[in-house]
Amino acid sequence: MLIHFVPERVILEESVKHEPLTRQILSRCKTIPVDYISSVKTLIHEFRHWKESEAAASRMLLLARNKGRFLEPCPGTKKYLCCGYTILNTGTGCPLQCSYCVLQAYLNNPFITLYVNLEDMWHELETSPNFKSQNIVRLGTGEYMDSLALEHLTNFVPVIVGFLKSQNRAILELKTKTAAIEPLLGLNHGGRIIVSWSLNAEEVARTEEQASASVLERIKAAQRLVQEGYRVGFHFDPLIYYRGWEQGYLHVVELIAEHIPAASIVWVSLGALRFMPTLKGISKKRFSTTKIFAEEFVLGLDGKMRYFQPLRIDLYARMADWLRQFSPDIFIYLCMENPIVWKRSLGIAPASSAELKKMLDERINW
Amino acid sequence: MDYMLKTIEISSICVKEKKFLISTDTHNNNLLEKSIKRIGLLNPPYLYFDAIKQYYSIVCGYRRIAACIACGWKKISAYVIAADTKEPEIFLLGLYDNLAHRILNPLELAHATTKLLTYFSEETVIRDYLPLMGLPPTHKTLEHLRALAGLEAEIQNAVANGTLAGAIAVKLAQRDIADQRAFMALLAQVHLSTGKQEEVFSYCSDISVRDNVSYQEIFNAPPIREILNQGKLNRTQKGDQLRSCLRKMRFPQLTQRENIFAQKLKKLRLPSGVQLAAPPFFEGRTFCLRVEFQDTQELEDKATHVLRLIKNNSFNDVLEVC
Secondary structure (H helix, E strand, O other): OOOOOOOOOOEEHHHOOOOOOHHHHHOOOOOOOOOEEHHHHHHHHHOOOOOOOHHEEEEEEEEOOOOOOOOOEOOOOOOOOOOOOOOOOOOOOOOOOOOOOOOHHHOOOEEEEEEEOEEEEEEEEOOOOOOOOOEEEEEEEEOOOOOOOHHHHHHHHHHHHHHOOOOEEEEEEEEEEEOOOOOHHHOOOOOOOEEEOOOOOOHHHHHHHHOOHHHHHHHHHHHHHHOOOOOEEEEEEEEOOOHHHHHHHHHHHEEEEEEEEEEEEEEEEEOOOOOOOOHHHHHHOOOOOOOOHHOOOEEEEOOOOOOOOOHHHHHHHHHHHHHHHHHOOOEEOOOEEEEEHHHHOOOOOOOOHHHHHHHOOOOOOO | EEEEEEEHHHEEEEOOOOOOOOOOOOOOOOOHHHHHHHHHOOOEEEEEEEOOOEEEEEEEOOHHHHHHHOOOOEEEEEEEHHHHHOOOHHHHHHHHHHHOOOOHHHHHHHHHHHOOOOOOOOOHHHHHHHHHHOOOOHHHHHHHHHHHHHHHOHHHHHHHHOOHHHHHHHHHHOOOOHHHHHHHHHHHHHHOOOOHHHHHHHHHHHHHHHOOOHHHHHOOOHHHHHHHOOOEEEEEEEHHHHHHHHHHOOOHHHHHHHHHHHHHHHHHHHOOEEEEEHHHHOOOOOOOEEOOOHHHHHHHHHHHHHHHHHHHHHHHHHHHHO
16 A cells, blocks of 8 residues: 655656745655656657656656646536536646556556646636636546645645635535545634545455555545544445455445444445546556456447446446445435436436536535 | 679578578569569679678578579579678668568568667667657567567467468467467467457457456357367358357357347338347447338338337337347
């Protein structure tokens, strides 16, 4: 398990060397060699010629300028129902090295990257029309990275909490597979932070999520934060089919039931493994022993590989059944699924992505 | 580099010395022999005299020299490279000569690369010579070429003679020797185009990983044995049946659903020229009905027939598969 990510090298884009966050991160990486580059684009282009693999690149920390937007809608497709989460794009890449990680195929930048031009981020947040309306904004930093894996370097959460508190109806969901909750302890979060753990069966966590905290450590971290007054969420995403999956996932639900009061769980999402077709080859090269891509996948309507639909329905229906046995009122939703799968596994189906967004927004009790 | 045109005794050329050989196509020399017999040797080969071994090595022109020998020639005109020329330079002469007049096959590229690596650093080969051979200048490409060059001779020959696709050979190189041999033994019994080889290889590797079995164990499965042992089928038919059987093993639930759909569709008895297709992989609910017609009367007849099936609920049973 990775306790705290310590990069082997820091790569610094010249134009951000005077940014306050750069100075802070460098002060926390004093013994680590720093390379300066003039352009991230050139670095990524040149990486193709490096002998180091993507795995090695993911042990390097790139401090760069975000030249694009910090806020963006979740890249869901119209073919499946999306929860309408807004991504706060503070960086890309993850040191946890999960075999199924979609980022391996999705990003062309293999480095763990932090965007340090926070002035631009604050400006975008303050001027964004998202926060001007009465709509609830569910922000998340866990789309392109683990929300807490680099917190010991960035100290980002206490700063963003200040912003969230100044907004009417905004919350931040931190999604993680770590147990690195120290920065959240004692923080006056005002209910603006929801901490979610991505969970998996213990067998899957051991083999496919090798640098993540164990499942029990994640649940115990959640328990600790519940004691601190946080609401928590759980994402069984990706749910992975394997022989004996029923016992594996049931055990995790039992662990949740044992450690977490149902009333503190704001939501549980279920999402079966899905991936861009290119991921299979990329992952097999890095994780030669992985077996997860050899199950019955078909091409989905969004161009991603998905388990054959009846298999997904079975996974979701049984998970929902176990979760509802633990708490009949627990709020369960499916991530990127079609209404038929919703109906057949959960017994309900939002009419649209907008309705699903509304369902989640309603879970935020102010 | 200096070289001089000389007349050389063929007996002083060591044709077994393959140090500079790039081509894998050393057989089928008939056309070249006919040409040499008719109009002589147009382009003299390049030779290098090995002062220690006291014979000439062929730098380029292996096939031409073999053809001259077959024609019964005793002497040949050849360019002899200066004795002080360094070996990497000599190899490059052969490489440039080959690249200038033909496209190298995957195996030739692999052999050329491994030879380049004996003379130059990895970085130099990637940066300078992979692009020269029309390949991407990446470590990944270099690894693929190395894997290909490391395959057993039988598999290399299969690539060279086109029985095995180069892309599959690269993947096959990642498997253990037993799986490589089992796959080659299978290919000897069936005919599969490159695309179908890809498909079969992909099924085999996924089944092998999923069920923790070797390729041989997969091929020993009774349905596959039955196909391979069928005397009435030719190699192409065996290949098609094998592919279908492996697909069933790889996607048991999907193929079962396809069969159910096909049975229900048959029961529906759609008029000829009307086809109903399920959503691809039964994902989503969008079916596709295709009607072929030549005039409005035919369209009306077929539409009426289909509407009748809809009204008497016959369609529902088919649509339920999704």
